[in-house]
Amino acid sequence: MTTTTVATKPVAEPSAKPQGRPEKFRKDRNVNWWLTAAVAVLSLTVLVPLYFTVVTALKTPSEAGTFGLPSTWEWHNFVDAWNKVNYPKAALNSAIITVCAVVLTLLTNTFVAYAVARNMDKRFFRFLYYFFLAMMFVPFTVIMLPIAKQMGTLHLDNQLGLIVLYTILGIGTNLFIAIGFIRSIPISLEEAARIDGASTWRIFWTIIFPLMGPINATIAILTALW
Structure with missing residues (x-):
């Protein structure tokens, strides 16, 4: 009986990692x-x-x-x-006007945007869309003095008047953004809800308005910047 001795090749030890930072990191440091x-x-x-x-x-x-x-x-x-300027009162007035204008804008502009977006085949709503869209191209400096005079004539040169004014001034941009988003929502979602007996009001609050979260955030930021 003979025995065969198998020579095993020594396993080479892994070479030590190069000191310093990796090559990729050094390349990323190129300025x-x-x-x-x-x-x-x-x-x-x-x-x-x-x-x-x-x-x-x-x-x-x-x-x-x-x-x-x-x-x-x-x-x-x-x-x-x-x-001299009574800064705490001025800051409080700004906060009240901003919060109320943002809330009123989100409530009114989204209603109008939904109505126009779902009735673009009708002439009246298509006219409203282009009418509000035209507001975006009118420079504020052109209407600044007439608006100030009109607000004073109507005795709306106060907090309430500013809230209404900021809500109206941004309606063109807000509707342009909101209508484009609503039209991208599949109408089949609303048709399925109507089959289940949901009204238009419920469809808006339970389907459309929640889906408009990112757009509402954009509209709120734009309104606050005014």
Whole structure:
């Protein structure tokens, strides 16, 4: 009986990993200096006015308008401005107007958008669509003075008037966005709900309005920016 000895080849130990960072990371560190320089230059359009605003707020009236640093830092300017304009009341008025305008916009504009989107085959609703769309092309500077005069004549130069005004001014853009989104919703969803006995009001609140969440968020942001 003979025995055969099989020579086993020694397994090579894995080579140690190269020290330092991976090759991919080193490649990602390549910097586009032309793009970086362009971004740095463009950032001056924001940083320079910001610097000018902050520095001017800390100067005396005689130094206002100069680019250099103030000779004395007038920190009390902020306190004086706070007291003269009654900032807490102004901030409260802005918050009330903003919240009410956003809520009223979401309630009214979505109703109109749904009615127009589902009746575009009718001449009246198609006219409304193009009528509201035309509002987007009218510069605000053209209608600013007539609107101010009309609001004063109607005694709406107050919080209620501003809420109504902001709701109306954004209706063109809001309807353009909302109608386009509603028309992308399959009408078969509404037909199935009608077969189950749902009314138009219930269809809007249970199907259309929840699906309009992202669009409503966009409309709310645009209205708040006004």
